[in-house]
Amino acid sequence: MTKAEIVNEISKKTGIDKATVLTAVEAFMESVKESLIQKEDNVYLRGFGSFILKKRAKKTARNISKNTTIIIDEHNIPAFKPAKVFVDAIKK
Structure with a gap:
C-alpha cells in the first residue's frame, strides 16, 4: 500500500x-x-507498534572488490516493532 x-x-x-x-x-x-x-x-503507538532506534555496534567488515578491511562505526538504524495485538491479528 x-x-x-x-x-x-x-x-x-x-x-x-x-x-x-x-x-x-x-x-x-x-x-x-x-x-x-x-x-x-522512540515513538509508541498503543495497539499498533513502536518506531524505535536500534544501536549497531562498531564492527570490522571487508570490502570484497578492493580486498580491504574497513571499520564501520557504531550507528543507529530505525526499526518498527509491531504491537502484540497487531501480530496476533495478523496470525489469525
Whole structure:
C-alpha cells in the first residue's frame, strides 16, 4: 500500500478531503522522523507498534572488490516493532 492509497482510504472512511488527509499523514511521518533523528526518542503507538532506534555496534567488515578491511562505526538504524495485538491479528 502506498501513501496515496492510504490517503484515499482515510479520505473514504472519514469523509475528509484528500488534501487535508495528505497534510495530516505527512505531518505524522515528519513527526516520527523528527523524534527519531533529532531527539533520538522512540515513538509508541498503543495497539499498533513502536518506531524505535536500534544501536549497531562498531564492527570490522571487508570490502570484497578492493580486498580491504574497513571499520564501520557504531550507528543507529530505525526499526518498527509491531504491537502484540497487531501480530496476533495478523496470525489469525
